[in-house]
Amino acid sequence: MTAEAGRLGRTAPEPARRPDPAAGPGRSLGARLTAAVGGGVVRTVLIVVALFWLVPTVGLLVSSLRAPADMSASGWWTVFGEPSRLTFDSYRNLLDNPDITDSLVNTVLITVPATVLVVVIGSLAGYAFAWMEFPGRDWWFLIVVGLLVVPVQVALIPIAELFGTLGLFGTVFGVVLFHVGFGLPFAVFLLRNFFAEIPRELLEAARLDGAGELRLFARVVMPLAGPAVASLGIFQFLWVWNDMLVALVFTKAGTQPITVALQTQVRQFGNNVDVLAPGAFISMVIPLVVFFAFQRQFVTGVMAGAVK
Amino acid sequence: MAPAAAGGVAKTVAPPPAPRTRKSVTGTRRTAAALFLLPALVLLGALVVYPIGYSVVRSLYDRSGDSFAGVDNYRALFTDDGIRTALRNNVVWVVFAPTIATALGLVFAVLTERIRWGTAFKLIVFMPMAISMLAAGIIFRLVYDQDPDKGVANAVWVGVHDTFAESSAFPRAHPGRDSPLRPAGGGAFVTRAAVHSGETVVLPLVGVAPDRMPDSARNAVPPTPEPGKITGTTWQDFTRGKGVGTLAGVDPGELGYAGMRIEAVRDGTVVASAKAAPDGTFTLPAAADGAHLRLPASNFKEPYNGLDWLGPSLVTPAIIGAYIWMWAGFAMVLIAAGLAGIPRDLLEAARVDGADEWQVFRRITVPLLAPVLGVVTVTLMINVLKVFDLVFIIAPGSSQDDADVLALELYRKGFSEDEPGIASAIAVFLLLLVIPVMWFNIRRLRREVRR
Structure with a gap:
């Protein structure tokens, strides 16, 4: 955002002397x-x-x-x-409450793996869609893109049943899996488009040096992928960190992230603002830090991923 | 902008040039490709594709899942009261939230273009995008608190209201025992006896809570007679903690009803009126001779308490307000990016030709931005269809039924009412609503991807 905003901010010339319309870009009186x-x-x-x-x-x-x-x-x-x-009493009380501190830990335990896995798995698939040849490649890619807009809600009941059968219901791993699944269409879409822009010569040069697919991917493509990985990572991180619905369905006491722990408090809203207000603020701190530190990447990610 | 950004923006703003033919550089073996793709395809298949199929099938079976129910669950979409409310609210959401957010985004983007601190403004408006809907929900629960002493929305609303409407200072004030006043109907009080010039009148009342007394009230002063005029005092005839004091007599420490309106009424018409001083004293001209004194009802109205934002009728607009707070920044940033892509020469040419700023905006900027505006609106519409957290958090239990939306109803039916068949039908319905967008995305990309 800063880049565009900065540029936008400077486009309007200050009103000064009356410009001669013929002399170039000026503004009428x-x-x-x-x-x-x-x-x-x-x-x-x-x-x-x-x-x-x-x-x-x-x-x-x-x-x-x-x-x-x-x-x-x-x-x-x-x-x-x-x-x-x-x-700061409310904060002190809140952070003395093991339910809250545990749920903060759970938020981290869910968010970090869900972000890393989406980046890794999405990169592999994005590379395959960009630079490997196999039958029906473009159709597979289009199907993945089609999945971008599938509402999370569609999967709640089926996956709840599936996780129940597999013994994953209520586990942190189950929630992570769900977020990875629904993060992948965007990840594959973003990374494939990014990888496709890498100059062919770079890859061919590495190939002539005898590099295999894995080596090409790890040594040539990924080192160039910084900006795309940053946008994707930040977007996915915030998405998972801020999620309440998925965790509400798939976690139980003990694996709840902070959002779910707080929403149970909302039912008694009014006499527990001293829990809700600092709780909400604590849950916002990391997203806000990420937002201010990585505005650019965040905006890029949001722009591309808003269809989610 | 980084290539990633170019790709990303392309999604929503302008498609990049179609990539050149990308033949594999390594002469890939299929097994390698399969291995690269396997994790993603397995997860997508199990977690996204399988649930779609499962939901479609499940929606055709009854509650227990044992017997085929045909379209019964879909019929429930239109007969079940909860779902019908949810549908109606979703229509309101889809019509208003995206359009208002987009319109605000457009206005903000255009206005900030010529302001030096536009970036700071954008940062502020965009910031809510980074926080969770839960946090935003809690924020707006605080904003919409009914009590004007707690909720900032009602504090502002009541402030505005009281600036334009007469506010009353003495709710629940009423005559005490053996009072010279009696109720006159409609909440007003009137003296039992007529008053005459040169005499003094006392108008004692009781019942105003100490913290409700106006800040300007001073210790009451007994009236002093003045020739040719009627003088009097109106005050709170009750001394806290010291018994009742003298009935209908001004005791030390009793406060005057500062600002109380007094009307002299003769034969049903107001012949004179006065306002009490901070010490409760007032003076009426000789014209009031022989009249009864009335304390009009406007003195005793309950103070205006603001709007019931989260009550049944306003709860959906209130939550839409919170949503716009979160998402107007998104629209603004996308539109600003589109705005940066408009050729300056075109705008300048129009200005040189004598178009004013409004014409430039209306005739050039908006039409050129139309594709971006469309993408933003559609994106927000999809987003709005799925809105859950905000409604779940902001709507209090008492009005949650009135604020219901499809995503919330799906959650309720599926997880608290144990109706997985109906919940699956709602899920399929939501999916059907986004399929046109899915198709649009695929079609646009196919042109790029295919060689």
């Missing part, structure tokens, strides 16, 4: 007047919108830092009058 008059309005509107977008999150953050008694007495915005009343 009317446009410049509009810009001069409307500029202030536009800025105000955008500031209001930005506040509108920020306030809900700020509300959660402030709420998570207030004592339960304060929370039932007044709105979170009153805290700006007396910031000394903020406290």
Whole structure:
């Protein structure tokens, strides 16, 4: 995003002297007047919108830092009058609660393998679709692309039964498998398109040096795949980390990730904001760090994978 | 932009040039290809393709799965009350959420184009995409809290409302024992006796909770007579913790009803009116001579408490609001990328020809962006069909039935009501709804892939 946004931000010339229309790209007087008059309005509107977008999150953050008694007495915005009343107690209590800490561990145990496996398996298949020859290659690829939009919901009941039969129901491994399965169409699609752009000469040169398929894949293709793997990895990571529905169906007490642990609390909403607010914020921290650190890759991944 | 990005954006924005023919460079043996593909195909087959088939078959069997039920489960889609509500809500979702999010995204993308801190703005609006629907749900449970002292939505709404509507300060105030006032119907109170100029009047009431008294209220002061005028005091005739004090007499520490409206009524018409000072005193002109004093009902209305955002009628729009908060950034970023691809010369040419900014936007920008807008809207529609977490989290138990959507109904039918047949029918129905998009994706890619 930063790249495009930066570029976009600089395209509009500052209204200055009246440009001579014949002298090149300039703006008409009317446009410049509009810009001069409307500029202030536009800025105000955008500031209001930005506040509108920020306030809900700020509300959660402030709420998570207030004592339960304060929370039932007044709105979170009153805290700006007396910031000394903020406290980390809710966080301390939450992190002393083994249910919560265990579920955070489970979130990591589900998310990391589900991300790594999708990248590895997706890369292998993406390479095969891009550079190997076998009958019906393109048809197979199109089928995989077709699976991109299959709603997760379609698989809940069948896979619940299947996992029940296989003894995978309620296990971390089962949830990981499910996420890998539904992450693969996008992974294969993204990586195959990326690999197909690699210059043929590179691969042929390595081939002449006697490299086999596995060596080509590991030594030539994968080292070039950094940007695609980053986009895919970040996208899949956030997808799995943020998932609630799949985990809600396929985990049980003991293997629940943080999202499921928190949703059980939502049923008593009102008297447990001191659990929900810091819990929600803790669950958001990693995604937000990832978001701010890897905006570019994240945007690329979201753009390509939004059809999911 | 990195090749990955080019490929990725191509998916939704502009297809890249078709790749050259890519013959294998190694003269692949089929076993090698099979080994590379095996893990992916096995997992896709078992976890994505098999469930589709299973759902189709299962949807044709009854609850227990033992006997064939034909289309009974599909008939339930249109007869079951829960599913019908869900269908109706899904229509509302699909019509409003994607269009509003796309429209906002377009507006934001175009407006930020000429602002130096546009990137910061985009970052803020896009950020909710990174967090879970669960976290967003909890965030909006807080926002939509009914109590205007807790939920920011109602705090703002009540603030706006009270700016334009008269607010009342004394809910539940009423005459105490042996009061000179009596109820006058409709919530107003009126003096039993007429008042005369030069005299003083006392209008004591009780029943306003101490924390509800206006901040401006001061200790009440007994009225002092003034010739040719009617003077009086209206106050809270109750001293907390000190017994009742003097009935109908101003005791120290009792607070005046600051801002109370007093009307002098004679023969049914208001002849004079006054507003009480912070100490509760008021003065009426001689015109009020012989009238009864009335405390109109507007003084005693319950304070406006805002909207019941998560009640049955507003819950779906409220959750759609939360969804737009999450996804408008997505639309904005995709549209901004499309905007960057519009040739500047075209816009400049139009401006040079005398088109104003609105005409440029309406006649050039939007038509050129139409493909992007279409892709964004369709993408959001697919996404909206599957919305589950937000509804599950934001809708309180009491209005969850009213907020129901297909994905939630599928979950309920499949996992809490033990109706796997009907749940499978819902799943197949959802799948049918996305098949046109599936077909569209495949068709577009086939052109690229085929040689």
